[in-house]
Amino acid sequence: MMTMQTESPAQLDHLCVESTQPAVLARFYRDLLDCDESVVEQGFLMRGPRRAVLIRPAPTCGLAYAAYRLRDGNDLEKLRSRATAHGVACEPLHDPLFEQGAFAVADPQGRRTAFGVSCGTPARRGAPARLQHTVYQTTELEQIVRFYVEKLGFSISDEVVSESGGASVVFMRSDDEHHSLAFFKGSRNEWDHHCYETNEWNDIRDWGDRFAAAQIPIFFGPGRHGPGNNLFFMVTDPDGNRLEFSAELQSVSADAAPGVWPEGERTLNSWGRAWMRS
Template sequence: MSERPITHLRHVDIAVPDYDKQVAFYSQKWGLAEVGRDSGVTYFAAVGSPEQYIVRVRRAPEKRLDLVAFGAADRQAVDGLAARLASDGVRLVNEPGSLQTPGGGYGFRFFDVEGRTIEVSTEVEDRAHRRVEEREDVPVRLSHVVLNSPEPEKMLAWYDKHLSFRLSDTLVHPHLGGLMWFMRCNPQHHSLAVARCPHPALHHISFELRGIDEYMRGSGRLMRDGIPKIWGPGRHLAGDNTFTYFHDPNGNTMEYTTALEVIDEDTWHPSLHDTSRPEVADQWGTANPMNEFVSKQMFNDPDKGLFAAPPV
């Protein structure tokens, strides 16, 4: 088993009350491909990704984050992680076994320190996918997920200790202290980030496009279509990636991005980025200002699914 049990981010699953509008949003506006549907659950893939699906939408009375799923190298990594988590008192939802979701595989689920359901799996069958062509403004893959937390330092320590995520950079404010922590499980600058917030919730899900031109075309298409834009287009300093944030029909924040930094982990040292400097939020200076309005739009509603595993 490798020292780092997690290899990459697989998919992020949400539950929403306005299910039909969410499904239509992903397939007709966001540029994802519907690859399966069953009893109020729809699976969406990115056409350029080998992952069976990168987002799952479930019909539910209340909005919640159902699941964040990560990949592991092999069964030994999965079994070893499950044994270590159990011995450390982490609550397992189930023991490692065969998965019943598209693509099968072998994995298990558990709760993180704030009660979100996390899945780790291996041997999931690759999906037939294709090259995303020049000027094709649809997501290539899932980039990262950001979680809101009232105790982000505790979250940071938990993901470091139990899943071996490493800190890449931190956003700080001279008067407010730490605001966001970027964490990695591979050489990509971040697959997971934790943002300071009054309550646990989904901050945003980020989708990577082919390149700058495709990212701008996609951002413009969504703005023309009247999808509510929160912030962007711009380019962050931490991670060096582009950003445009939108609200989906259920009030979750979704991001188009590209060009996320790939780092040399042997030489990388985390930096503190002062958010009072405008170039930290947006190197280009093209986005609307990062202010209290933008921050509150990403606070989202308090998560209703803590320490309650989804039914599927």
């Protein structure tokens, strides 16, 4: 089966986040994540080295869309054609970080995902942390995973399976990295977290020291995930959005069969205690 990994590889490029306190949230990403701040029509554009966040005012907080970049216009058209052929509406999207021609799709529960070609904004200085994946909770895991795999072309890297035999977590990739998207089965439909991939363990240490100096506590980790085998810890921003910092995420070949893991704390953190969704 043709997939994004083989036909039109994509990487998570930026997020569009809605906030009831956009100026406060912008200050967090400016000061803690080394992002330059600029005012755009819908709020703030925060850009750091290999990471960016659009922040716009809204009555509630959450993720408006996650934006994936493709290599060029040819790959973007391949993906658009695939989505359209599977009955997925591709809504034209104006985004300051994408060239003209970007589009967004909505999954069966209304989550929006954008795809486009980067404008090629210049790299900025700052601590290493590449925006790498985003994760959601869903009440309809099987239906949602089927949408992203069958209609868009994501590939399943690993599944976490409960004692009853059903999947409780699914990790999906859009290029060679273990996952750029994942879903946990839960009682709510909400944004779970997003992740920044660093270069090595010492970067994890340095980011931990940075948040400690700002009196922002780690709420999960440090540890090592089973699926993906990456080192990690998590903190929250002023809106309560969860940020993960990771290192050593696995690569997965296009022909690899999905892995299967037992549901439990040691799967989510082989070093010890885990944050278990419900």
